[in-house]
Amino acid sequence: MKKSSNETTFSEKEMIQFLGKVSVFDKLTKNERKNIADYFYERKFKAEEQIFKQDYPSVVFYIIKNGEVKVFLKRRGKEKEISRLKSRDFIGEIGVFLEKNRVASAIAKKESTLFAISKKDLKKFIDKFPKAGTKILYKFGEIVSTYLIDQNEDSEENESKIL
Amino acid sequence: MKKSKKFKWIFLAIIFALIFVGILFYKFIIPYLIVAFILSYLIGPIINFVEKYQISRTLSILIVYLISAILIVLLFYVIVPQIIEQITDFAGTFKTVFEKQETVNLQPFGLERISEFITKLDLKFPFLKIDKFISSQGEKLLNLIKQLPQILMKSISGIVNFLAFLIVVPVIGFFILRDERKFLKSFFSIIPNRYFEFLLHLFESIEENFGKFFRALLLETGIVAVLSILGLLILGIPYALILGIIVGLSNPIKYFGPFIGAIPTMFVILVGQTPDIFMLYVVIIFFVIQQIDSLILFPWLIGKSMKMHPLFVLLTVIAGGYAFGILGMLFAVPIVFLVKTIFEVSYKSLREFEII
Structure with a gap:
């Protein structure tokens, strides 16, 4: 399982099971997950392979099945790492909501498998299955809200440090 | 390393050969x-x-x-x-008339009005020799009808x-x-990872652009057909449904379509019981529908998605007609538009993804 999981493609059943463990999709019923699984493309990346590049058009949204992904910014020729992502994390969600090009770059640090869904297909899915779509959008809202609270707490901590 | 590269090229060549044979097959x-x-x-x-x-x-x-x-x-x-009833009726009258007499006279089978019209034309413009032209055409038609069974056998x-x-x-x-x-x-x-997002982007953009155009064209056709059917029904012209559908279907042929589409209606009025003056009413109604189409429907539905110069559209329709007849006229503009869209979108995406 350990090594061969990267060699073989995932069956539909495995995919449906896996999607249930990803925070954005964990509220979906099995049938709803089966429907959205249709829209995912499986992509395999070698270690150090570029996943996407800053300023390129943002076409898909990735969920990491296994491996490790480094997200970084390039400013004035300098690289600044933002985060390291592992299984069940996702990248490219900003592109889903904003008509913007990629704001950061991502490369695979290890051999990795990612599931990709295009922004347009995600919108199509939400249009077609509004109930499931609402659950997904609620989850995104939850994630963004949690992130905002964390940010506030961070800045408060910083303020108290200064004081 | 070198050996594997060589094999890669051989493999690619085999794949292309297979694709080529596949297309032939x-x-x-x-x-x-x-x-x-x-x-x-x-x-x-x-x-x-x-x-x-x-x-x-x-x-x-x-x-x-x-x-x-x-x-x-x-x-x-x-x-x-x-x-079927109408066609057999029509063909029947033709056949009996042709069997009875060798020279073609339009009067006996309810085409008096055409005949009168032609005589009038002939009087006014004797140099046109319309009468002779018509009778020679009639003989050709007669021969065609005599050969009909053979043609049918061939077409089985x-x-x-x-x-x-x-x-x-x-x-x-x-x-x-x-x-x-x-x-x-x-x-x-x-598809390699480097080109995955690019190709997906390309595919989605082409689908979106062409889909918009195609659906708009379909909607335009439908609306023009419905308006024509209503107009013909109000005038009480027979076969309003079929005639209106023909008008709608020929409408996407830019510039020429409305004229082509009106021919069957005019024919039905000329041949049928409807008084000739209704041709004028039909022309007025079709003219109004054309105005609705070109002033409201086309700019609203298609104008935005299809950025092609009117002259280019006109030339494309004519070229399509020369190459493939009526079907060519119908499909030339959408196909040229598709090619143009693919080219434009590919160029833009290739630049965005820094492939060129």
């Missing part, structure tokens, strides 16, 4: 595929709608197929007997092919509709 199927694609494109949205009610895709497709089949059969039961194989077409196309359409996601997935699974 399957070339007769290409029209089936094109029609099936158009069919699946048209009923795709309906199937998506059915699928919303938690019905599996396969079942949704079968339901939509069944309903369409019932509708088509009903339509045939209502309209086709009428058409054509009919068989057509039936095969009618059966095979929905089957292909079924698989395209059911497995489109699978086809897309297996296509993109062989």
Whole structure:
């Protein structure tokens, strides 16, 4: 399982099971997950392979099945790492909501498998299955809200440090 | 390393050879595929709608197929007997008249008005020799009718092919509709990561641009057909349904379509019981519909999605007509538009993804 999981493609059943463990999709019923699984493309990346590049058009949204992904910014020729992502994390969600090009770059640090869904297909899915779509959008809202609270707490901590 | 590269090239060459042989082998199927694609494109949205009610895709497709089949059969039961009756009537009068006399005279079979019209024309413009022209054409027609049984025999194989077409196309359409996601997935699974997002982007942009154009064209055709049917019904012209549909279908042929589409209506008025003055009324009604189409419908539905200069459109229609007749006139603009869209979108995406 350990090594061969990267060699073989995932069956539909495995995919449906896996999607249930990803925070954005964990509220979906099995049938709803089966429907959205249709829209995912499986992509395999070698270690150090570029996943996407800053300023390129943002076409898909990735969920990491296994491996490790480094997200970084390039400013004035300098690289600044933002985060390291592992299984069940996702990248490219900003592109889903904003008509913007990629704001950061991502490369695979290890051999990795990612599931990709295009922004347009995600919108199509939400249009077609509004109930499931609402659950997904609620989850995104939850994630963004949690992130905002964390940010506030961070800045408060910083303020108290200064004081 | 060197050896594996050599093998890679040999492998690529074999693949291209296989693709080439494949195209040669399957070339007769290409029209089936094109029609099936158009069919699946048209009923795709309906199937998506059915699928919303938690019905599996396969079942949704079968339901939509069944309903369409019932509708088509009903339509045939209502309209086709009428058409066949009319055609046999018409052909019958022609045949009896031609059997009785050798020289062609238009008067005996309810075409007095044409005859009168022609005599009048002849009096006014004697140099045109219309009478002679008409009778020579009539003789040609007569010969054609005499040969009709032979032509029919020849076309039996054509009919068989057509039936095969009618059966095979929905089957292909079924698989395209059911497995489109699978086809897309297996296509993109062989694309390297570097080009994955680029090609997906390209595919989606082309689909969006052309889809918009295609649906708008369809909607325009539908609205023009409905308006024409209503106009003809109000005037009380027979076969308003069929004539209106013909007007609608020929409407997408830019500039020439309205004239081509009006021919059958004029013919029906000339030959039938309707007084000739109705030709003027029909011209007025079609003119109004054309104005509605070109001033409101076209700019609203298509104008935005199709950025082609009117002169270019005109030339494309003429070129299409020269190359492939009426069908060429109908499909030239959409096909040229598709090619133009692919080219523009590819160039833009290639630049954005820094491939060129």
